[in-house]
Amino acid sequence: MKKDLLSIGDLSAEEIYRILDTAEAMREIGQRPIKKVPTLRGKTVVNLFYEPSTRTRTSFEIAEKRLSADTLNIAVASSSVLKGETLADTAMNIEAMAPDVIVLRHASSGAGHLLSRICTSRIINAGDGTHEHPTQALLDAFTIREHKQRIEGLKIVIVGDLLHSRVLRSNVLLLTKLGADVWVCGPSTLIPPGIARLGVRVSTSIDEAVAGADVVMMLRIQQERMQGAFFPSLREYFNTFGMTAERVARAKPDAIIMHPGPMNRGVEIASDVADGPGSVILEQVANGVAVRMAVLYLMAGVEDEAAA
Amino acid sequence: MKRLLRGGRVVDPANGRDGVFDVWIDGDRIAQVGRDLRVDGDTRIVDVPSGLVVCPGLIDMHVHLREPGQEHKETVATGTAAAVAGGFTAVACMPNTSPVIDNAGVVAYVLKKAAEANLARVYPIGAVSRGQRGEQLADIAEMKAAGCVALTDDGHPVSTAILMRRALEYAGMFDLPVIEHCEEQSLKGEGVAHEGFHASSLGLRGIPGEAESIMALRDISLAELTGGAVHVAHMSARQTLDAVRYGKSRGARVTCEVTPHHFVLTDEMLGAPVAYDTNVKMNPPLRQIEDRDAMLAGLADGSIDAIATDHAPHHADEKHVEFDRAPFGITGLETAVSLCFDRLVHRGVVSLPRLVELLSLNPARILRVPGGSLSDGAPADISILAPDLPVTVSAARMRSKSKNMPFEGWTLRGGVAATIVGGRAVYINEAIDFDNLKSEI
Numbered sequence: 001m002k003k004d005l006l007s008i009g010d011l012s013a014e015e016i017y018r019i020l021d022t023a024e025a026m027r028e029i030g031q032r033p034i035k036k037v038p039t040l041r042g043k044t045v046v047n048l049f050y051e052p053s054t055r056t057r058t059s060f061e062i063a064e065k066r067l068s069a070d071t072l073n074i075a076v077a078s079s080s081v082l083k084g085e086t087l088a089d090t091a092m093n094i095e096a097m098a099p100d101v102i103v104l105r106h107a108s109s110g111a112g113h114l115l116s117r118i119c120t121s122r123i124i125n126a127g128d129g130t131h132e133h134p135t136q137a138l139l140d141a142f143t144i145r146e147h148k149q150r151i152e153g154l155k156i157v158i159v160g161d162l163l164h165s166r167v168l169r170s171n172v173l174l175l176t177k178l179g180a181d182v183w184v185c186g187p188s189t190l191i192p193p194g195i196a197r198l199g200v201r202v203s204t205s206i207d208e209a210v211a212g213a214d215v216v217m218m219l220r221i222q223q224e225r226m227q228g229a230f231f232p233s234l235r236e237y238f239n240t241f242g243m244t245a246e247r248v249a250r251a252k253p254d255a256i257i258m259h260p261g262p263m264n265r266g267v268e269i270a271s272d273v274a275d276g277p278g279s280v281i282l283e284q285v286a287n288g289v290a291v292r293m294a295v296l297y298l299m300a301g302v303e304d305e306a307a308a
Numbered sequence: 309m310k311r312l313l314r315g316g317r318v319v320d321p322a323n324g325r326d327g328v329f330d331v332w333i334d335g336d337r338i339a340q341v342g343r344d345l346r347v348d349g350d351t352r353i354v355d356v357p358s359g360l361v362v363c364p365g366l367i368d369m370h371v372h373l374r375e376p377g378q379e380h381k382e383t384v385a386t387g388t389a390a391a392v393a394g395g396f397t398a399v400a401c402m403p404n405t406s407p408v409i410d411n412a413g414v415v416a417y418v419l420k421k422a423a424e425a426n427l428a429r430v431y432p433i434g435a436v437s438r439g440q441r442g443e444q445l446a447d448i449a450e451m452k453a454a455g456c457v458a459l460t461d462d463g464h465p466v467s468t469a470i471l472m473r474r475a476l477e478y479a480g481m482f483d484l485p486v487i488e489h490c491e492e493q494s495l496k497g498e499g500v501a502h503e504g505f506h507a508s509s510l511g512l513r514g515i516p517g518e519a520e521s522i523m524a525l526r527d528i529s530l531a532e533l534t535g536g537a538v539h540v541a542h543m544s545a546r547q548t549l550d551a552v553r554y555g556k557s558r559g560a561r562v563t564c565e566v567t568p569h570h571f572v573l574t575d576e577m578l579g580a581p582v583a584y585d586t587n588v589k590m591n592p593p594l595r596q597i598e599d600r601d602a603m604l605a606g607l608a609d610g611s612i613d614a615i616a617t618d619h620a621p622h623h624a625d626e627k628h629v630e631f632d633r634a635p636f637g638i639t640g641l642e643t644a645v646s647l648c649f650d651r652l653v654h655r656g657v658v659s660l661p662r663l664v665e666l667l668s669l670n671p672a673r674i675l676r677v678p679g680g681s682l683s684d685g686a687p688a689d690i691s692i693l694a695p696d697l698p699v700t701v702s703a704a705r706m707r708s709k710s711k712n713m714p715f716e717g718w719t720l721r722g723g724v725a726a727t728i729v730g731g732r733a734v735y736i737n738e739a740i741d742f743d744n745l746k747s748e749i
Contacts, residue, residue: 088628108630109511110584117582129632131511166511193514194505 001298004123006112007132008173016174019294020142026297027290029066039301040069044099047073048090049126050106055261055285056126056136060103063292067301072099087111088118095119100300104128109166122299130164136260137170139291141178143284144215147256152179157209157251159241160219160268163190163230167260168219172198185209186219186241189230206241213251216278217258218243218269234267243269248278256280310334311731311749312347316356316692319363321661322669322681331362333688333749336730341682354744359696360725363664364681365397365689367671368641370462370487370541370565370616373399373430375421376414377406382621382709384421384430387641390619390708391428392735394641395724397689398429399619400675403440404463410435410446412454419455427734428727429689431457431677436475436486442467445478452482457675460487462541465523472527476536485537485563485674490523490548491515491592500632502575502593510578512631515593517545524548528555528562539674540564542618544592546602553611563674565614568640568647569594569714571603577714586627586634587714590620607666608657614674615666617644621710638713642706646699647715649722653695660695688731694740697723 002010011019029037045064049057057073064071076090085093087106091114094102101122104112109129116123127133141151148154156175162168162184175182176199183201184191185208196202203209210216221237231237248257257269257279265271274281311333318329318341325341332339332347347353356362368391374382382390384401391399401418403409409418415432422430434451438444440461448459459479465488466472475486496519501507503514524540528551531538540552543564555562569590574597577588588594606612620637627634648667652658658666668691672680679689701718703711726745727735733749736742 086625086629106630108632110631113584114630129511130513169509169511192508193503194508197505198509 004112004116005134005295005299006116006123006125008134008137008170008177013177016138016141016178019138019291019298020145022294022298023142023287023290026293027287029293030289035066036068037066038068039297040064040067043069043101043300045069045071045101045103045296045300046094046099047071047103048076048094048105049074050076050111051127053105053127056105059285059288060126060292063289063296066289067293067296069296087114091115091118095121101296124295124299127166129166131166132170133166134170135288135292135295136167137174138295139284139288140171140217140258140260141174142287142291143258143280144256146287147280148214151175153181154214155181155183155212156215156217157183157185157213158217158219159185159206159209159243161190161221162186162195162219163192164222165219171217172200176200183209183213187231187237206247207250210247210250213255215256215258216243216248216251220260220262221264221267223264238267242267243273245270245272245276248273248276258284261285310339310347310351312345312351312353313362313690314353314355315358316360316362318682319361319660319664320682321665322364323683325682326661331682331690333731336688338682338684338686338688340684354749356692357741359694361660361693361695363691363693364668365679365727365729366395366645366667366691367398367400367675367677367679368396368617368619368644369400369614369671369675371399371401371619371641372404372621372637373401373418374621375405376417380623384418385425386707386709387619387621388422388425388427388430390639390641390706392727392729393707393724394643395645395691395693395727396428396641397691397727397729398431398677398679399641400431400433400457402462403433403435403460408435408440409433409451409456410438410440412447412450415451415454415456428729431675433458433460433487435459436461436466437471440464442471445475448478448484449482452484456484457677458485458487458539460489460541462487462489465489465491465493469526469530473530473534476530476534476538480534480536483676485539487539487541488523488527489541490520490527492519492522495519495522500589500593501578502595504575504596506575506578510584512578517547517595517599520545520592521547521551524551528552528560531555531560531562532558535561537561537563542567542570542592542616543603543612544570544595544599546599549602549606549611556611563613565616566603566607566612567616567618568644569638571600571607572647572651573714574600584631585714586629586631587638587712589631589634589636590618590638591636604657607652612666613670615644615648616671617641619708621708622712623710624712627712639706639708639710640713642708643701643713643715645693646701646720646723649695650720654721688728690728691724692726692728694723694725694737696721697725697739699723
């Protein structure tokens, strides 16, 4: 693996499968009475979060602790960024304390790339602006594979605010790399220009997109970004693109329903779908810990063993 | 004191000259240009090394000198030092300083700093609107009297169509062109890069080419309505070039410029070789290949009037931040000539005389300033260029106070040998054996 995990583009298909296979073993640790192994003992992991995040930060922290890493959470309120020191200075200060891994969440696309050029510590991108969220895509792939035993050849449709979604970009890169038939669907105002060049089918018809799908992945409507008049109202959005039981019925009978969270019930997804039989949304959360353990282990734990 | 520049290839499109001529300089003026001139005994002879080109002084009509108010980025002294090292004998400087150049006092201040630096000539460009706020006209008549040569609210477009109309009407009385930063603000929004595949992939907010062309079309229509002269600054989009062609075909008084970075680079630079490099963040943004190729075509077919650098120095600290937080702009004065030779002349896009039109004659005409030719009696502003000089771009060697540019380490063919302003050699490239110039001028 490369020094940093900034983008799914940093990973080969082989490395992705290696992470998913490793995550299988990691998940077993989480099922033991004593959920802890010494793999990363003596390693320091800094969770540097410039955006509020409950799910991702907690998931990383649990993963780090189960691997016995020393973890440190730094939450930087975005309001203080404007008056305070630059990201580069913060990075250099943290770097001076010699952590092994920095997990970065930041509102600016490419923030991890900036850190990567400054730090010798390994950087894991835990979401940068509207760019990528690689560990989310890995846990999604893990969840899909668990249910479908494969990725290749599946029809996977991703629905919602494509424009602002870092989950979308990472998933598109990963799922197309592993040979899935990826469809993306949303209102035309929220489709990133040129996205088809990434090898996806683009549709503004949810009925067409969902038809025969093996996997339906919903993206969150980020209400805080919706001042730009991308669509008339949440009600109209739900009526046009919301995932309802009727729409799910167009997918394959065994289709799974995914959502990276946090969900807006009644906006992008109806509660009976979110809580319905096909929903794997809470499994995604559970798998997130195992996948992040795998990533941390492969990035920070492996070569030392080889060296020893 | 009289000097004779002997043996250089003189390229002077204003006088239809392209060949070996002598250039006789008397003090700060050109006395005569001709073949085998008979000169009087007190004329010192300066032999121009073979292979060099002698042309009217280059004029960069779009430069940010940052003074007053942003001296940590650049000053008139460092900016004009960069200019002469880049082969420019004159620069026109933008008014988005602090305070804004919107009154005669600031124009006079900039000219005083330029006189103290005593390197390149500096032509201040005044703001269209007071404080560049887009509300009321700046003190245009007074600025003109103080020496300003054009008007612009650069950084932003003139805010409304009605203000642009009034500006064109009013500036017309003083024969001042209005230079427009064409950008429809609502389409630009919070954009930081060209809207397209690369920005989408990198999660960067896009700015479509139409944000530029829509404003250009507004201004071209207003130029027709008022009879005023509009100059489209730093054109980047193929749609804008079409708009300019349309305006010219209708007889509107519209001209345009393109920067070297817009005819050399594309938005592929956003992702590689350095992802999210803030030194490829500029406004207008680097656009896609079709736009870059359209700029080359416009340079070749004559639709584009001028090459200007939009030299936009920023302190390293300001650029060493997240991409979306970094300021727009790159430096350009010290790379322009090399990029023009390497990418335009040596690749057959434009001839050398055409390049001199783009960098000297046309900027002089658009701004109605002296220079642009080696006519008898003209100011002795002369650029001596080295078309085949191998150049490796190095920020460390640059004279500009700021080093924000994406060309570090590029090897290019073509450079500057010497720069003469008012008969005085203000720059001689150490890489060229030109000792007699050093001692004589």
